[in-house]
Amino acid sequence: MNTPMTANSDALPALTKKDFDAGVDVRWCPGCGDYAILAAVQKTMPSLGVPREKIVFVSGIGCSSRFPYYMNTYGFHTIHGRAPAIATGLKSYRPDLHVWVVTGDGDGLSIGGNHLMHAMRRNVDIKIMLFNNKIYGLTKGQYSPTSDVGTRTKSTPVGSIDTPFKPLSLAIGAGATFVARVGDTDAKLLPLILQAAHAHKGTAFIEILQNCPVFNDGAFDAVMDKKAKGDRQLQLEHGKPMLFAGGTRGVAWVRGKLDVVDVGEGKAAMADILVHDAHDPDPTVAFALAQWEHPAKPVPMGILRAVERPTYDGALRAQLREATDKGPADLQALVTGNDTWMVA
Amino acid sequence: MSQKPVHELDAVVIRFAGDSGDGMQVTGDRFTSESAHFGNDIRTLPDFPAEIRAPAGTLAGVSSFQLHFAHLPVFTPGDATDVLVAMNPAALKANLSGLKPHGVIIANTGQFGDRNLEKAGYATNPLADGSLSAFQVFPVDISRLTETAVEGTGLNTRAVDRCKNFFALGLCLWMYSRPLEHTLAWIDSKFGKTPDVAEANRRALKAGYFYGETAEAFPVRYSVRAAALPAGLYRNISGNKALAYGFITAAHKLGVELFLGSYPITPASDILHELSAHKRFGVITMQAEDELAAVTAAIGASFGGALALTTTSGPGIALKSEAIALATMTELPLVVVDVQRGGPSTGLPTKTEQADLLQALFGRNSESPVPVIAASTPADCFEAAFEASRVAMQYMTPVMLLSDGYVANGSEPWRVPDVAAIPEVKLDYVPQGSVFKPYARDPHTLARPRVRIGTPGLEHRIGGLEKEHVTGNISYDPKNHERMVRLRHAKIAGIARELPKTELAGGDSGDVLLLGWGSTRGAIHGAGIRLREMGRKVSTTHLRWLNPLPSDLAEVFARFHMVVVPELNLGQLAFVLRGKTLRDVRSICKVQGQPFREQEIIDKVLELMADINVSPFVVDVLEGARALTHASLA
Numbered sequence: 001m002n003t004p005m006t007a008n009s010d011a012l013p014a015l016t017k018k019d020f021d022a023g024v025d026v027r028w029c030p031g032c033g034d035y036a037i038l039a040a041v042q043k044t045m046p047s048l049g050v051p052r053e054k055i056v057f058v059s060g061i062g063c064s065s066r067f068p069y070y071m072n073t074y075g076f077h078t079i080h081g082r083a084p085a086i087a088t089g090l091k092s093y094r095p096d097l098h099v100w101v102v103t104g105d106g107d108g109l110s111i112g113g114n115h116l117m118h119a120m121r122r123n124v125d126i127k128i129m130l131f132n133n134k135i136y137g138l139t140k141g142q143y144s145p146t147s148d149v150g151t152r153t154k155s156t157p158v159g160s161i162d163t164p165f166k167p168l169s170l171a172i173g174a175g176a177t178f179v180a181r182v183g184d185t186d187a188k189l190l191p192l193i194l195q196a197a198h199a200h201k202g203t204a205f206i207e208i209l210q211n212c213p214v215f216n217d218g219a220f221d222a223v224m225d226k227k228a229k230g231d232r233q234l235q236l237e238h239g240k241p242m243l244f245a246g247g248t249r250g251v252a253w254v255r256g257k258l259d260v261v262d263v264g265e266g267k268a269a270m271a272d273i274l275v276h277d278a279h280d281p282d283p284t285v286a287f288a289l290a291q292w293e294h295p296a297k298p299v300p301m302g303i304l305r306a307v308e309r310p311t312y313d314g315a316l317r318a319q320l321r322e323a324t325d326k327g328p329a330d331l332q333a334l335v336t337g338n339d340t341w342m343v344a
Numbered sequence: 345m346s347q348k349p350v351h352e353l354d355a356v357v358i359r360f361a362g363d364s365g366d367g368m369q370v371t372g373d374r375f376t377s378e379s380a381h382f383g384n385d386i387r388t389l390p391d392f393p394a395e396i397r398a399p400a401g402t403l404a405g406v407s408s409f410q411l412h413f414a415h416l417p418v419f420t421p422g423d424a425t426d427v428l429v430a431m432n433p434a435a436l437k438a439n440l441s442g443l444k445p446h447g448v449i450i451a452n453t454g455q456f457g458d459r460n461l462e463k464a465g466y467a468t469n470p471l472a473d474g475s476l477s478a479f480q481v482f483p484v485d486i487s488r489l490t491e492t493a494v495e496g497t498g499l500n501t502r503a504v505d506r507c508k509n510f511f512a513l514g515l516c517l518w519m520y521s522r523p524l525e526h527t528l529a530w531i532d533s534k535f536g537k538t539p540d541v542a543e544a545n546r547r548a549l550k551a552g553y554f555y556g557e558t559a560e561a562f563p564v565r566y567s568v569r570a571a572a573l574p575a576g577l578y579r580n581i582s583g584n585k586a587l588a589y590g591f592i593t594a595a596h597k598l599g600v601e602l603f604l605g606s607y608p609i610t611p612a613s614d615i616l617h618e619l620s621a622h623k624r625f626g627v628i629t630m631q632a633e634d635e636l637a638a639v640t641a642a643i644g645a646s647f648g649g650a651l652a653l654t655t656t657s658g659p660g661i662a663l664k665s666e667a668i669a670l671a672t673m674t675e676l677p678l679v680v681v682d683v684q685r686g687g688p689s690t691g692l693p694t695k696t697e698q699a700d701l702l703q704a705l706f707g708r709n710s711e712s713p714v715p716v717i718a719a720s721t722p723a724d725c726f727e728a729a730f731e732a733s734r735v736a737m738q739y740m741t742p743v744m745l746l747s748d749g750y751v752a753n754g755s756e757p758w759r760v761p762d763v764a765a766i767p768e769v770k771l772d773y774v775p776q777g778s779v780f781k782p783y784a785r786d787p788h789t790l791a792r793p794r795v796r797i798g799t800p801g802l803e804h805r806i807g808g809l810e811k812e813h814v815t816g817n818i819s820y821d822p823k824n825h826e827r828m829v830r831l832r833h834a835k836i837a838g839i840a841r842e843l844p845k846t847e848l849a850g851g852d853s854g855d856v857l858l859l860g861w862g863s864t865r866g867a868i869h870g871a872g873i874r875l876r877e878m879g880r881k882v883s884t885t886h887l888r889w890l891n892p893l894p895s896d897l898a899e900v901f902a903r904f905h906m907v908v909v910p911e912l913n914l915g916q917l918a919f920v921l922r923g924k925t926l927r928d929v930r931s932i933c934k935v936q937g938q939p940f941r942e943q944e945i946i947d948k949v950l951e952l953m954a955d956i957n958v959s960p961f962v963v964d965v966l967e968g969a970r971a972l973t974h975a976s977l978a
Binding site for chain 1: 377570573574575576579580589593596603622623624625626630632636640642643648649650652666667674759760761762763764798800802803805806808817818
């Protein structure tokens with residue numbers, strides 16, 4: 001993985017977390033997972049070595065989408081679902097800017113599903129943080145496209161009936177080149193993921209499991225619980241064997257399927273345990289892992305996939321350069337065309 | 345070779361009609377180019393079905409191209425046709441009603457077999473049963489003559505068949521005493537990569553030309569002298585192309601790059617195609633995943649400093665509305681082009697209409713004023729695009745530009761502008777290190793300050809939530825909201841200060857003021873001239889801006905006994921004008937997917953003048969509906 005520090009960081013005055021605080025009252029509900037994410041982002045930004053004025057946060061609509069107001073960078077709180085499209089236009093026009101998108105499960109996967117999908121397909125060099133709380137918060141508690149089947153809300157009084165999206169599967173299916181998952185309160189992993197996403201050239205998709213204490217409290221408790229998480233999370237590290245539960249369990253191919261095996265004498269050998277290869281051009285393993293859910297399987301955390309592919313904005317600029325390199329453009333010649341006549 | 349006599353004509357309206365695969369648009373384009381080169385004034389009307397290849401030989405598949413070329417100034421593609429070139433029975437049937445009495449029909453007899461006659465709904469062959477006795481019919485077996493002419497080029501039957509439009513073109517070029525050179529050169533450049541096709545088309549073209557010269561069937565040929573156009577260098581231009589050039593020029597003069605976000609839609613796609621071909625001018629085009637992404641990507645680029653553009657038709661505007669309101673709220677420049685077509689819903693994708701005016705003016709949630717400008721002719725699109733871009737950037741606002749299928753696909757001679765003579769438009773940016781409030785106001789334009797994103801120290805946040813005056817912070821304060829609503833309104837209304845005095849053709853006062861907007865200009869202007877020739881006190885004027893309206897409008901209206909607005913809708917501008925001026929405004933409405941004919945306007949104006957107490961709008965609509973019902977029952 002690339003190192004997060006960039007070359008021009010020596011030239012910059014050292015920024016601190018406070019430099020990225022917009023200094024306005026934060027208006028999320030007490031206990032909202034968004035606070036932890038905001039703190040982690042503000043804390044990580046100085047380490048990226050990017051001047052504040054070159055950073056833009058773009059969001060859609062929803063609780064998470066208030067995020068740009070709290071960042072002392074350039075910011076654009078747009079309309080429901082459209083943040084990836086707005087970010088695509090901005091990044092295509094201004095490749096010098098570092099564009100971050102903040103969205104949620106409703107904003108990104110429901111009303112804006114199409115744009116999210118196409119941004120990842122195009123591999124626009126933008127960083128997308130999807131705060132997944134499995135619920136609509138700002139509209140007061142309706143079920144979302146990631147809510148579990150049977151979720152009872154005001155709009156689904158006897159339980160939701162539709163199968164939820166698995167955001168990481170969707171991202172991999174759409175061709176995302178960087179796909180990661182992290183919990184809101186994971187103060188250790190979240191900055192690392194943000195740094196890696198920044199260093200990645202192309203669309204980075206980060207699913208952040210985020211607790212909504214008002215409408216869906218504890219949705220991720222089983223996975224995020226400090227004591228149980230060793231058994232319930234599969235912490236992925238590139239080049240390391242996929243082990244969890246203190247190294248007693250691991251991931252291996254079993255009869256043609258990716259599965260969990262016990263490791264040890266009389267059980268699976270370490271040689272059978274898959275070594276995580278985030279850069280594998282073949283998305284098969286990443287996709288299989290993206291399907292895993294608690295309680296049937298450990299929940300993969302960290303960077304599932306980080307592969308290289310030309311970016312949309314890069315290719316677009318290359319075409320422009322190629323055209324402009326052919327010589328100065330003659331506007332008069334364009335307007336005149338080559339089929340004219342004189343009237344005396 | 346015997347020289348046939350040549351008759352002088354002032355103007356000719358010719359219509360080429362055939363199957364949608366017959367190449368009628370190419371034939372029309374070429375004849376137009378020859379007429380333009382010759383120095384005629386011209387107006388064109390391409391008219392084609394939405395289906396790419398509708399079933400051959402059917403009425404649904406008829407594609408046509410009408411050209412009006414003249415020695416005198418012309419303003420429309422012509423009310424009725426002098427010459428109809430019908431490549432099959434369906435083309436004859438679909439276009440016969442537009443032919444003048446004693447008009448010329450050149451019919452391709454090779455396609456008038458039983459099967460095609462049946463497909464067109466003819467029980468007997470109209471070329472033989474005497475039903476066309478009111479016209480001059482020239483039956484020519486274009487299919488067979490073309491086949492003979494291209495024999496030996498090695499083309500297959502299908503490819504040979506596709507050359508017959510060049511035979512028809514050659515015949516018409518002869519008939520109107522036009523040279524072949526330009527078209528021969530054009531064939532060389534167009535089909536250079538397929539020499540056999542080029543050779544076959546050349547032969548078909550010449551065969552048609554020589555057929556006219558030698559066949560006894562054609563006793564005379566005609567000539568239409570050059571028109572007295574203002575001196576200068578001319579080219580032929582379509583509306584969509586002129587729009588594209590206008591935007592490129594505007595970006596250049598504004599000192600920014602052009603960004604187009606677009607999603608393919610008829611009849612606007614050609615703007616996307618054209619702009620995509622001009623990357624060397626720094627033009628960025630993005631074919632987005634949908635209309636919503638097209639407009640929002642443009643808004644993103646606008647935030648980044650671009651001249652941001654999105655192009656679509658009515659259904660696309662419906663999808664973009666929320667985003668346009670975001671640009672209104674965040675006060676970001678954006679040009680939205682609506683090339684109108686028949687509606688509602690999918691409607692008539694390839695046909696023209698002006699029924700998106702109210703959508704353009706009001707089709708967003710809440711109080712979201714947007715300047716609306718309309719292009720009136722193909723060449724006028726250049727200026728309209730430039731103006732829309734300038735206003736968007738200077739006033740920090742989305743601007744809606746209305747075109748329509750008729751303007752977009754039609755063409756006319758255009759005196760090529762001297763690009764260097766177009767003044768640059770200076771844009772002010774907030775300098776680094778200054779005290780900056782995102783929603784402070786320019787005292788003159790009321791625009792908020794323009795910031796180059798990336799400038800250190802000017803970091804700020806904008807969004808769709810209501811803004812506090814000056815600071816731009818989120819504000820739910822009731823009084824602030826009203827203040828901001830009124831400010832946004834005043835900013836757009838203030839553009840009226842820039843608008844020139846309303847200019848009239850005809851007297852400064854009189855009985856009738858004929859007022860139009862958009863693509864009806866030619867027909868209205870032409871009708872006005874003819875009404876004045878008839879001794880009527882009729883003046884005409886045309887609106888470029890629909891929002892804001894010129895501030896002298898009520899005063900101009902007061903000088904006329906009656907104000908009449910012809911529109912290709914059910915009276916949308918008339919509705920607005922009544923509200924804005926408290927004047928009774930009468931409507932002339934047409935919603936048939938076709939432009940006005942001058943005569944239609946003349947007849948209706950005379951009728952209104954004869955009976956000025958008729959309640960206008962309601963009667964027009966009801967009468968129109970009743971008349972249509974009666975016609976369909978009859």
